Amino acid sequence: MTLMMAEVYSGQSKKWKHHLQGAWALLLDPHSFDSWDESPFTRFSIQSLLIVRIISGTALGGGESHSHDLSLQHTSSEPNFDSSHGRNSRDLSLISSILSTSEFGFTIGAHKSLLECISSITEASHKMQLGITSEDSFKVDITIARVLSCLEDIRTQLEGNNLAGTEGQNSESLARNLARYQLSAFLYATYIYLYRSLLHVPPRRVAKYVELVFSNTQAFYSEDRGNFSLWPAFIAAVEAYTESDIGSAKEWLEQSSHFGLGNRRKIKHIVEYVWRKRDRMHLERNMDKGLVAIDWREIGLDTDILLV
Secondary structure, three states, rough: OOOHHHHHOOOOOOOOHHHHHHHHHHHHHOOOOOOOOHHHHHHHHHHHHHHHHHHHHOOOOOOOOOOOOOOOOOOOOOOOOOOOOOOOOOHHHHHHHHHOOOOHHHOOOOOOHHHHHHHHHHHHHHHHHHOOOOOOOHHHHHHHHHHHHHHHHHHHHHHHOOOOOOOOOOOOHHHHHHHHHHHHHHHHHHHHHHHHHHHOOOOOHHHHHHHHHHHHHHHHHHHHHOOHHHHHHHHHOOOOHHHHHHHHHHHHHHHHOOOOOOOHHHHHHHHHHHHHHHHHHHHHHHHHHHHHHOOOHOOOOOOOOOOO
């Protein structure tokens, strides 16, 4: 895990995937690793490893090989596309065990149900890119319906403050607020990821979710100058096209750069490239910017990044 994150934060290496694949292979070897939850440190480390697998899968474009698929194959009753493809029993058992812990997802600011939704979207998207049958099309429809239902449940819970924790004072209240902002941003970014990856809608269709993501980043920074989760803000930034949303995205990019992590420089380059390309297509084709859909994974740049 340490080697992988060092590669990510350097912003100059693609070796992080090899470290991730090697670490997961070690976990699956019963002769090398007996228990993933033998200590709190081990448990949180392995949970982080699985989170990285899920998030890394969202950066794979249609032209890339998925032979070393790093996304999460579904193992529970949450939304899924194909629960059997490409997974052995020990892999599925390990993933199921990690997902069963109540705190899974907390370290990145998300909820385990959200991470399972993200993984389900990734799996369905990969299937669609490879070509699907009529029967598979129905499975994609089912996945979309289930994910939307799950997201609506989470949104309702958030509005009811059921996921925000109990009332507290001072530092407890601040921590609860910051966690809520992160979780809300993840929720709305997952809507964006769903609509753009599976329904291929233009940016105009997800503009309200982009605005909601950045309203939560701004609320977060108004109370704390810490490191906001990268994935939701990035997913929103590449779909921003209005002056207001681009301004909010620029504020996030500026704040994010203060942490000196190498992958932030690469992310800023990708986001700004997408904006320039959308501006150019808007002028060349006389199209409304809100109708210019650009898949950031297919822009021809090196997009081999880990959004954590």
